[in-house]
Amino acid sequence: MKKIWLLAIPAVVVLTIITVVLIQQNNRPKQVVEAFEQAVDQKKPEQLKDILLVDNKKAEIDESSLKAFVTYLNANYNSYQVIKDSLEEQLEKQEYSMTNQQISLVEDGKRFGVFTDYKLKVKTGYIKVTGLSEEDQVTLSVDKTKNSLMKSEEELYGPLLPGTYDVRLTVKNTLGTFLEKRKVEVWGGSKQVSLLVDDSDLAQKDKGVQQNVLAALDVFNNDLIVFQTNNYETKHFTNVTDEVREVTAFAKYDFEFYKEYVDEIQMQYLGAVVNLDDLDINRFNDEWLAEVTALVSYKNKMKVRDMKGFEDISYKTIRTYKMKYDEKSKKWLIADLEEVKADGSESDDWENKTELKNEDSPVMKWTRKKDESNMF
The missing domain is CATH 2.60.40 (Immunoglobulin-like)
Known part of the structure; x- marks a missing residue:
């Protein structure tokens, strides 16, 4: 009798172990769901790594993606609640397969070839x-x-x-x-x-693109007085379109008429104040365009023939530049201009502006040659 009792002890132990394991196995699906909710509620994404599966193996389950996952669920209560309700329904029905929800409780193979493992499968x-x-x-x-x-x-x-x-x-x-x-x-x-x-918005906000547009404006302002003091030869424009070059070519004929009455012209570009709120950069019909407005200042004077001293012909103007980007030369070209006379105070009302200073800028001169005269 004692021997039978001694032999019965291991059987009881084994039975107890089996019972505990079976209970744990039955609770395993619930434990996975509880672990999921705990990780989300406590904002501990790292705890999800071992209980998640993805429907596409190319998707990364790493620190950044788990953090994004938990962040979303905490910020979107309704979505999170729908997922929890769906998981709870799976537990009640003991149906462990993919559902129409983003997260499903599924069977994931066997542990030790005997016990079913469970994980949460996520739709990517x-x-x-x-x-x-x-x-x-x-x-x-x-x-x-x-x-x-x-x-x-x-x-x-x-x-x-x-x-x-x-x-x-x-x-x-x-x-x-x-x-x-x-x-x-x-x-x-x-x-x-x-x-x-919006690639136009990206270009508009980019400081480098803005500086390139402003540089094109500044170059033209300098080129203009070089053009005007060199017999209005359009070759002195370095960043204008062919259309602008053709239009400005006619200025040469006007200059030929009145230059006989002038001994000397001096011109100096002083700089500009740019209204950045008017700066617009966009793409239209696969072409990059820009438009910007500036208050431009010139210090000019002219000596009329047979008169003493120089006459001050300095001026300020509000100039609107319309540009297009030339892919071949890789720079902005002036495509059109509009300007109105200014008194210099206009920029006071501009909230967002920048100044293009032209300190120590050269004074460009045109002087009539002594033998140039068509006067009788």
Whole structure:
């Protein structure tokens, strides 16, 4: 009898162990769901790494994607509640397969070849970049990661674990390379979220592009007095379109008429004040255009023939420059001009402005040759 009792002890122990294991196994699905909710509620994304699966193995489950995932769920209570309700329904029905929700409780193989393992399977999403032209080359990456997101033939970036992402957008085109940080929520049954990008807005905000436009304005203002003091030869314009060159060529004939009455002309470009609120850079019909307004100042004087001293012909003008970007020369060209006489106070009302100083600028001179005379 004692021997039978001694032999029965191991059987009881084994039975107890089996019972405990079975209870734990039955509770395993619930434990996975509880672990999920705890990680989200306590904002501890790292605790999700071992209990998540993705429907596309190309999607990364790493620190940044898990953080984005938890951030989204905490910021979107309704979506989070729908997911929890769906998981609870799966537990009640003991149905562990993919549902129509973003997250499903599923079976994930066997542990020790005996016990079923459970995980949360997540539907991944993609980012669709829209609003760009054909020439724009785009790369997209998640902030604080080294690698760019993969791009499919359908121009989709991903796949990504659902979540709220800080992404780095890089757009490269004729004007340069533009960087922008954006916040994107990757979610929804459509499996793709549109990221609208305005390349004109990127160019407009870019300090380098702005400086190139202002530099073109400044170059023209300098070239203008070189043109005027060199017999109105259009070759002295270095950044105008052929159309502008053709129009200004007619000024040479007017100058030929009145130069006989002038002994000398002196011109000096003093600088300009640019109204940055009027600066506009945009793409139209696959062509980059810019428009900007400036208050421009010149210090000029002229000596009329057979009269003593110089007459002051200095002036200020409000000049609106219309430009287009020339891909061949890789610079902005003046395509049109409009100007009105100014008294110099106009820029006082401009809130956002910058001054283009032309300190120690050269004085350009035109002098009539002694043998030049058509007067009788």
